[in-house]
Amino acid sequence: MHIKICSVAAVVLLAGSLAAPMAHAHGDVTPQPVDVSTLKPLGEKLLGVNPYRGDKEAVKEAIKVGEVGYAKNCARCHGLHAVSGGVSPELRTLDSDKETDQYFLDITLHGRTRNGKVYMPGFQGVMGQEAIWAIRSYIEAQPKN
Ligand code: HEC
Numbered sequence: 402m403h404i405k406i407c408s409v410a411a412v413v414l415l416a417g418s419l420a421a422p423m424a425h426a427h428g429d430v431t432p433q434p435v436d437v438s439t440l441k442p443l444g445e446k447l448l449g450v451n452p453y454r455g456d457k458e459a460v461k462e463a464i465k466v467g468e469v470g471y472a473k474n475c476a477r478c479h480g481l482h483a484v485s486g487g488v489s490p491e492l493r494t495l496d497s498d499k500e501t502d503q504y505f506l507d508i509t510l511h512g513r514t515r516n517g518k519v520y521m522p523g524f525q526g527v528m529g530q531e532a533i534w535a536i537r538s539y540i541e542a543q544p545k546n
Contacts, residue, residue: 435470435532467539
């Protein structure tokens with residue numbers, strides 16, 4: 402099942418690169434910076450857990466920032482409001498634990514390339530950890546069904 406989903410994604414990506422003018426109809430494919438100026442800076446050192454989870458005040462702003470960041474950078478593959486259309490994995494069902502936090506941070510920074518094909522672009526250099534944890538917080542705040 403997983404393999405099938407991925408080959409669909411690869412076909413979509415390939416079709417997108419062959420028909421570049423059409424790609425614009427589906428949203429911007431260039432990673433977009435996220436305005437994190439309303440969030441407290443977290444520093445350069447990557448944190449191992451989502452720092453906004455469980456912080457009632459900070460998480461509200463993080464969700465707002467994450468909503469915009471998600472819509473700009475993730476929705477075209479992972480679905481509007483994080484509801485997957487089946488082409489890319491469903492992100493709402495990821496666990497909210499430390500291990501999954503690290504996995505989320507890593508894949509968002511570096512993306513996923515297999516057999517030389519880019520399934521997902523990495524966002525390193527485009528967004529810092531504030532934006533990534535904000536997006537994680539936004540996804541966690543979405544209803545699971
Ligand atoms: C070009 C399409 C595309 C974009 C844009 C994209 N992703 Fe992905 N993402 C994928 C695909 C395809 C996979 C599955 C990769 C695989 O199976 O190896 C994936 C996998 C993931 C996973 C692992 C999910 C799991 O169940 O293991 C996470 C987490 C993730 N993406 C987060 C994000 C975030 C956050 C963004 C926006 C900042 C984003 N992605 C943008 C296509 C995309």
